[in-house]
Amino acid sequence: MPTLLNQDGFKFFFYANEHEPMHIHVIKGEGFAKIELQNLKVVQNYLKPKEIKQALKIVAVHREDFERKWNEWFN
Secondary structure, eight states: OOEEEEETTEEEEOOTTOOSSOEEEEEETTEEEEEETTTOOEEEEOSOHHHHHHHHHHHHHHHHHHHHHHHHHHO
């Protein structure tokens, strides 16, 4: 389970056996979410509204790096 980033209490990662479309998982406390990288679509969300907004902002800033790491891992 490669960890991509730890920031502001969030852990951003993907699993070693992931599938398309390209996405990441986010954990904070007991909550988690799954976000597609291409369009920042929230596929699953069990974070508080304020937390998912903050997580999406962080993903937007780091999206290119997350995509690069995904491609390095799976290609």
